[in-house]
Amino acid sequence: xxxxxxxxxxxxxxxxxLAVSRWPVAWRxxxxxQGFSALVVDVDEVTLVCSEExxxxxxxAERQAVEVGWRRVTFAGPLPWEQVGFLxxxxxxxxxxxxxxxxxxxxxxxxxxxxxxxADLAVKVLSGEEPPEPRPGTTNP
Numbered sequence: 495x496x497x498x499x500x501x502x503x504x505x506x507x508x509x510x511x512l513a514v515s516r517w518p519v520a521w522r523x524x525x526x527x528q529g530f531s532a533l534v535v536d537v538d539e540v541t542l543v544c545s546e547e548x549x550x551x552x553x554x555a556e557r558q559a560v561e562v563g564w565r566r567v568t569f570a571g572p573l574p575w576e577q578v579g580f581l582x583x584x585x586x587x588x589x590x591x592x593x594x595x596x597x598x599x600x601x602x603x604x605x606x607x608x609x610x611x612x613a614d615l616a617v618k619v620l621s622g623e624e625p626p627e628p629r630p631g632t633t634n635p
Contacts, residue, residue, distance in 0.1 A: 503584065504570045505620040507613055512564040513549045514596075514607070515542045515557055523552060530566060530605075532598050543598065543607070565613040567620065572602030580604065584620065591615055591625035 510529060517540040523533065527544035534541040539558075542549075546562050573580060581597055584606060588595050593616050595606045608616045619625050 500587065500622040500624075502622045503620045505617050506568045506570065507617050508566040508568065510566070511546045511562065511610055512543055512566060512607060513546045513560055513562045514564060515544075515549060515552075515561075516540070516559040517542060517557060521556055525551075527551070563610045564607045565610045567606045567608060567613070567616055569604050571600075571604070573604055587619045587625070588616060591619045592628055593619075
């Protein structure tokens with residue numbers, strides 16, 4: 495019996511290229527970046543997610559690491575707090591397509607970040623399409 499059609503999770507791809515950057519524990523941005531951004535303050539590091547363009551306003555000398563070339567996929571909300579397994583479904587679909595990701599959540603909206611080169615494929619599998627067959631010897635399509 496063929497697999498049932500996967501539900502369309504209604505992913506929305508933001509055209510902005512994002513950077514994920516690591517900063518010292520005491521660092522805070524002097525101002526909030528324009529557009530989508532996230533600041534995660536932990537005991538070991540500070541992580542800032544913002545557009546590659548906006549990252550340029552901060553002092554490179556303080557930055558410890560940066561990963562550029564990310565795109566944001568947003569899922570139409572509001573997603574109820576009681577919903578169980580939504581990100582698990584996202585993770586299974588992206589794993590089947592060999593697409594690594596990281597996730598961020600707002601109060602009522604979930605987002606995943608995927609590499610820009612895989613963003614279109616990510617949207618397809620999150621919209622219910624079957625992932626392509628893995629290419630031998632690769633970890634990502």
